[in-house]
Amino acid sequence: MAQEKLGAGDATDYLAISFSSNDYVVHLYGASSLETEDNLIRLDKTLADLFKHIDNSVGLDNTLIVLSADHGVPEAAPTLNTLGFRQPFYFNKGNLLTETLMNKLKSQFGLGEDVIKLYAQPYIYLDHELIAEKKVSLSDVQKLIAQEVMKVEGVAAAVTSEDIANNRVADSRVNQLIRNNYHPLRSGDVYMVFGPRTYINDMDGLTIASTHGSPWRYDTHVPIIFAGNKLEAKTVTRPVTPYDIAPTLSGYLNVSTPSGATGDMLEEVVKH
Template sequence: MKNKFALWISAGLGILFTSTALANKPKLIVQITIDQLRGDLLQRYESNFVESRNKLGFNRFLKNGTLYTNSHYRHASTLTAVGHATLATGALPSQHGLVANNWFDVEANSRMYCVADADTSLVGAEGYSASPANLTASTFSDQLYLASSGKAKVVSVSIKDRGAVLTGGHFGKSFWFDKKTGNMVTSTYYYDELPEWVSSFNSSGAKDQYLGQSWALSLNEDKYHNDSGNRLYQIPPKGFGKGFPHTMPKDASPRYYDLLTNTPFGDKLTMEFAKAAVTNEKLGDDDVTDYLAISFSVNDYVGHKFGPNSLEAEDNLLALDKTIAELFKFLDKKIGMENVLVALSADHGVDAIPEYKKSIGFNGFRGNASQELEEFNSTLSEKFGVEGKLIEEVIPPNLYLNHSLIKAKNLDYGDVAKAVQSFASKLNGVSRALTSEALSTTNLQFDPVLSRVQNNYMQGRSGDIVLLQNPSTMLGNYSAATHGSPYRYDTHVPLYFTGWRVTPRREARLTSPEDLAVTLSAVMSIGYPDKATGKVLEEIVK
């Protein structure tokens, strides 16, 4: 599979496999992605981050780094897979193929998970596997690997499989956390069996060191910027209550491992595994630049369940500050931070819990588009005189029509699509409903919001009808707070750099996470990812 991708990309781009032996280049590039980290949050909490010179975490960026403070995604479905793929490829979803975390595969007549791959098997546990098979663009790490004739080592780690797989690209080695066993796992796309060092890590007891421990506030409550005002509207994970402390189970079990991902302990375990990867894979240890991608997932789990305005959300970032400081201390001792270029961003932002927003005088709405559309399905069938569902699947914001039924009954596809569009546009919380025809044939780039919907559209993966929700609106009930809209609270993320040759400065001009991949390529003087649309950040390239 990897060889096929190598042949395709080399034929399509005419890449020369030249050496990237270190000549004024960093020894290691570390790309940190913090799931659900809205662009204003690190500066909001800056006063409570560690300031000790030898223990700098986020303050290494905030005090000593180059910060692009006005960085926004240019796509609508601000979701984990979509953001990670854009960071990795520098491309829009319409090009890299990851239009959502899940979509409907019309040919297979089933849902497709973003990194699912039935042709591979999980290694290290039992369960479904993952690979970058659905990623239709090359990544920065692919370009680094190709330009070095395969000498550059590429490793990606995360709790979430999609957080690791997509940043690892087509040639990296990706590892993620299995919630049933607590093991760090991979798939046969990468390895036939776990590397010995990964097996050793899994058996070391690291995953069980938090049994019976409590997550308590690290500061007095009056020191926090957030408060307990949104507690009424939280939906904590089963086993945790509303309010501190949150105590872990005393016995190792799937319940314990799942709760681990909802506490700062999960990010700490991710960091410890990343350190083991640096040591055992010898990253930054020779004259070829290596690449390490770390996606910290806990912020997303906590944000969904407790909301971004909670004490939990703020305290988790204070804990992550210390975790990242420990990582930097390790890298400084191992490689020297002057030899490590670190980039930090997020896959998407987040909005507050809608009920909490309403309680303090803001707009906020929680709807149930799936239920409303399911009820409409019978009316639609009656209208066209058929039995069966004409709306095959609803995965907001995408609505998929039943093409087989439409064809079998000789219905006019356009008539069915218009009927669904007309109803969907009147759904509670929906601003507009756009047809696939409009998204594929009409230029919507004049409108800042509609352009993001169009940038997210890919024929064959996006819906026949795509919903655009109103601001501060949730179209489903699966969590307390969420993201996924084309609005500023979801598109705004940090884009920060520190380490190798980076000087302190803040830039407020409009940038995009698409800019990261091409900037790293420019730093390395190698080819850009094949479908990248980002712009080089000249302050980072010297």
Template sequence: MKYLLAFGSVVQWFIAATQPTWQDPPKLVVAVVVDQMRADYIYRYWDNYGEGGFKRLVNEGAFCRDAHYPYGPTDTGPGHASIHTGSVPAYHGIVANDRYVRSLGRTAYCVEDTLAQVIGTGEPAAGRSPRPLQASTLADELERATNGKSKTISISLKDRSAVLPIGRTGDAAYWFHGTTGFVSSDWYMAALPSWITAFNTLNPMAGYMQGTWDLLLPAERYQFTDTSHNAFERIIPGAEKAELPLDLDALRMESTAGEAFLHTPGGNTILVDLALIAIEAEGLGADTITDMLSISFSATDKLGHRTGPLSLELEDMYIRLDREIERLLKGLDAAVGGNYTLFLTADHGVLDVPAYRASKGANGGYLDLRAVRADVEEYLQQAYGPGPWVSYVNDDVVFLDRTLVRAKGLDLAELQAAAAMVAQDVSGLLDVYSSSELERNPPREGPGLLLARGHHVQRGADLYFLPMPGYESTFSVSRGLGADHGSTWTYDTHVPLLFFGEGVRPGEVLRRVAITDIAPTLAMILGCALPDAAIGVAIPEVLR
């Protein structure tokens, strides 16, 4: 009999050990995006991180050390859409933060919706919704799998970073609006819930801009204390200089206080406060139906654009963010009992300030978009007659006036090729790809392949630029201040990727994976359908 009992115990152990994770999914999925966080920030600030934040995710979770964006442009809107759809701009349709719309003759914001209305501002505000998104997200599929019983909520300082993660059927997206606090859209609800209005009342922005922002740790613990970098930084709105300490009380009194706040550590603190309140108020993870909470930290991007990735201010912000991540994890442990799955990544990386790189003898410079536009327009007018032929230039793309092309009976591919030939002579430009080339004969490798994945047949541009490594495209070449992103080079594509919690096998993944693999991996843990346009694949090393 004892042998039968022992055999039965072995069978029970084997069944439990081989039971698919999707049969017992986590109560809560937490998506964390740190805007503009490069992969090397994990290593760069490691010694100053505490044990409970980034280090806990690395030591107890699955660390994908070579995760990249498989497309260009690398911007916030496309990044958030790609993380959550498992797809690329060519399919999900979010091709830029602001895309040029030929039929309107103007740019349209990536979550712009003239049929929607922002609620909670107390004044008219441009409509926001996920209407421009053309593919489902993991949150959409979770909603479908549970017949709408899952609660899917997203929060961020930026509207696009709140709206896109939960797709078109998510329950609520909240973002920060000046001194008002957190707002939403009537796409989701008719009025803000009481817990949001209470939060806005009890946690005003002013409360997060008190005293002085100085170094959290002794100065000798920091790497980037070289003040020569300050000359290449842009000053935070309302501040007098580009360095710490920063008088937050004085900033709070300025008319630019709302914008300045977005560049301070308080912008991260307020999101963790809101996330913990949301978990309690909405009962996230409180029952057997899996819920989802998306948190996107935007202050890292706002500050990073102004100071660049080699600044003391950014170093201190990440050390402080590490403590906020620890606070978030402790809150999740207490609220959900550890029965949650979390991933952390970034929506893109960033280039060091090109002028600073050049000052140190490294490759770096600027691609003058004004010169590109002028040269292309001049050539096309000489070759094909009066224009204007160029409708829009920005963010490494050119839109030609296709109405004029058709009216003159010209071949679009021929015109694009001519424009590309002229543009290639501009200093700082390595290569140019036309939409005709990307659609008919797309490159099979390298940056050209990434640009092809970022080109949408209806929404895409006519020309796509590939700046030289270390070069930034700009209309203000003489500026030489601040940092930017958007390219297909590794400083923009390589981001951290960490999985943690229920259903995750701890360890390192050293092979290259794509950001589009995140949603399929989570779908395997949850046992729901993949987002409909997903091109990524589940990462088996991550799955328990």
């Protein structure tokens, strides 16, 4: 702030900070762990020091503070188990390749396990060249795999990219989120959704306690806090999203909204 003389000129200055340690700590130890509690206490002290410095140098009355995150987080499965929830567990991705699936791939299409190139959350990627060599339908292979993995305990949904691309999926909240994720050049062949609070506890080779990336409410519920600069205290209970921050700041400053922005202006902030 001192080096860039933030807040010292006539124009509005924008400072963005990511407190990323919270993400790693919760991944490794879980939302209810003592490590997470300790980290949040330290983060609270860090924010207090930052706001004190801003108040002394610029003045908090001249500052709009925005706090948010990029996703939610589930409790660690063992924690939920101790509370009486029996469904959540750590999923072993090896369970996806059932004997029945392998037998059907062989008998119906002449394909072996090598047709499955990769599982990268949330997609199963297939070897398209191998499928073409066998002169079988990619859509049929995708459909068979989706049908079979749906029978595996812990899998809540499996949707093929062919069905997504051709709008052959039911109109539901979860399916809409799946459609939003689809990219014709990068997406895999079968999109998988595990059951609530069930997930693979591996992240880049690390054994973790918790992870995000699901369409369930605990992952998509992300708070947004606007504070300072004469804003009145108010609670908004309708659905909002972190995508709303950029349009809201644009309206607040009376400048053009970024071309890639997809959210809406929050009138409670813009028309304060």
